[in-house]
Amino acid sequence: MFISLVVFLIGTCLAGLIVYKTNLHEKENKLTITQLNATTYGERIKQEISDGIEITHTLQQLLIDGNGTINKFDMIANNLVNDSVESIQLAPNGVVTDIYPEEGNEAGKIALLNDKERGKISCYARDNHILITQGPFELKQGGEGIAVRNPVYLEDGTGQEYFWGFTIVILRVQDVFSGSLSAVSEFGYEYRLSKTVAPWDDTYEIVSQSDDKLTSPISYGFTIGEEKWKFELMPKGGWENKKSVILLGGILSVIVLLLTGLTCVILIYRENKIKFQTLANMDALTNIYNRYGFDTLADRMIAKNPRNHYIAALLDVDDFKLINDVYGHTYGDRALKNLADSMKKFFPSDVLLGRNGGDEFCVLIPNCTYEDAKEKLTQFTKTPKTFLCKGEEHSFYISLGYAEYPRSGSNRSQLMRCADAALYEIKLHGKNGCMAYREGLQSGVRKQLGFALKDVSEHLPGAFIIYKADKKDDELFYANREFLHMIGYKNLDEFFSHTKKSFRNLIREDEQKQMESSIWKQIDGGNENDYIYFHMRKSDGSYISVLDHGRIVETPQYGRVFYVMFIDWEDIHIHYSDLII
Incomplete structure (x- = not known):
């Protein structure tokens, strides 16, 4: 009897210890997984807001390029708008004048800097050169919205910076966060998304939250402009696992259940380990x-x-x-x-x-x-x-x-x-x-010749090619879109096929020897910057009069390479005839 009591007491203590450790371990797992989800979906929410911010930056760049004006605002805004955007607005001098879509949003045409609810924070954004968000607030169309206001500054004729106004996006709260918040809710979490009332105020206001109260939630913070945001999560059932406590009673009654409890602990541990190993090896977006x-x-x-x-x-x-x-x-x-x-x-x-x-x-x-x-x-x-x-x-x-x-x-x-x-x-x-x-x-050339060169050449204001600098065996490597358009080719493959990748085949036959002699005479004489006039063959067999201006460069993979810019000789005469003597 005494031995049985001892075994019972030892078994009870062991069972209690196992249950305690199991409960603690599961709580730690919940904390870890919740922290991962708070970080993951907090970043996703930040990105969803950033998508709206990106629209204001696009409008800002258009204003800078257009010296303070945007032509065809409705068409541009229509291309930028997405499912979570209520409206896109322009506010020169802080006064909203353009809204897309205008229907249903006419009330938004207000003077922001003097408005009772919007004036202080708008002035703060203007004076401190920062993007601000404001909300949530009720929308006339129903639901709640968040305003993203981006102050725009231009330069006058003397180079002095001045405040142009705001580019604005109104985001629908129920749409912009719907994907992330629905996901965490389906995963069994209560949530709360909050932001500071203003950049100068550390008081938080709730943007969106689930129905139940949060107790000791995991929090993930991020900043947009100078405003702080906070995303909080906790499991719907709380942090404690009541099943483990119930299991303790069974373990205290029957030794078999004690062994079963031990087995459950091992299986739970292994399952969690496999989940974390899978999480470490898999890409969340594509599931590969x-x-x-x-x-x-x-x-x-x-x-x-x-x-x-x-x-x-x-x-x-x-x-x-x-x-x-x-x-x-x-x-x-x-x-x-x-x-x-x-x-x-x-x-x-x-x-x-x-x-x-x-x-x-x-x-x-x-x-x-x-x-x-x-x-x-x-x-x-x-x-x-x-x-x-x-x-x-x-x-x-x-x-x-x-x-x-x-x-x-x-x-x-x-x-x-x-x-x-x-x-x-x-x-x-x-x-x-x-x-x-x-x-x-050689993949190592990628950083030296590849993408950087392509990005530069695609945006140069002129026709541009690259070819191997070899007197006997020249080889075309690249031509940008403007060059292909100039001589009538649809794409680079057609150009390479038709010319057999040789620059020599672009030169009119009776000018080839003189042209090549002139180029190498300049190079051998140390002069790389002269212009050369010749007739260049187009895709249809006709010729175009051009000036070429080239430079020779040493590269790791191809040796000496020509970078050549071309100018249409007839265009020069048409556009600058009064300057040519």
Whole structure:
């Protein structure tokens, strides 16, 4: 009896200790997961507000470019508006004069700086050069809104800065945060979103909250302009796990339940561990492996069967920034998710898929060679990808580079560098293509010659080409849109095909020798800045009179390279005939 009592007491104490530890562990897990969700969705809410702020910045840039005016405001605002925007407004000198849409928002045409409710904070934004948010406040159309006011400053004729007015976006509270707040509610959380009343006031006002009261919530703070925001979360059932307390009574009665309780603790621990491991390896947006997860599993796959052949591919979305700028980051995310979904449908289940970050994705195909992969990867690349925006389907395209193990690289890291070099080569020659790695391609040139050069050349105010500076074997590398338009080509591929990638084939036959002699005479004589006049062949076989102005540069990959700007000789005479003597 005594021994039984001792066993019972020891069993009771052990059971109580196990229950206590289990309860504490689950509470810590809840705190950790809640903190992760508060951070994740707090950042998402911040981004949703930032999307509205971005509209005001776009209008600000248009005002700066237009010297204080915006032509076709309604058309521009219509392109910028999204589902969460109630209205877009312009307020020169602090007086709202333009509203889109105007219908139903006429009451918004007020003098902000003198308004009783809006004057103080608007003056503060004007005087301190900061963007401010104000609200929530009731909208005439129903619901609540938040105003984002961005002060705009221009320069007068003497270069002095002056206050032009405000660019304004009114956001609907129930729409702008609906996705994030609905998600945390579905995940079993009570929430509260608050912001400071004004930049100079630390008092918080509630923007949106769930029905029940929050007790000891997890808080995530962020700042917009000089105003502080706070996003708070707590589980709907509270932090304590009442089931563990009930389990204690069962454990005290029966030793079997004690063992069952121990088993439950182990299983719960392992389940939580797997969840966190999965969270660490998966990309939340696309539900495929993130870079860490992909690299880890790719190394394991190759190490497990080092004699097998593998194809590693890198791909990204062509002009992804344009999607974000035109349609907004929400639809950019949809494009990325749709791309990941198309990868899952297209590739077999044994293919490893990952997202490196941004709009770049990676693929590892086992038991595959260059010959096996070419047709399949080309088919996937050329198939248009789509996303829906406001009921309309929009297409986007990708570029892809790939390399074979062990032919091109002896490990995963080398393989990815080779795939990256092939991807860059595609980007340099027109995008929306698929290329296998070959000897001579260097991903290291990417920062020196690639994207920076393309960005510069695309925005130069003139026709521009780059070609290899070789007297016997010149090779065209690049031509910007304005040059292609000047001589009548649709794209870079058509230009390369028609000219056989030779600058010499652009020069009229009877001028080739004299032209090339003149160029190299300047170079060899140390003079790189003279203009040269000649007739350049257009795509239809006709000729155009041009002046070229070139410079020779040493590059790591191609050696000496010509950067050449072209000017239409007839345009000079037409526009500047009164200046030409």
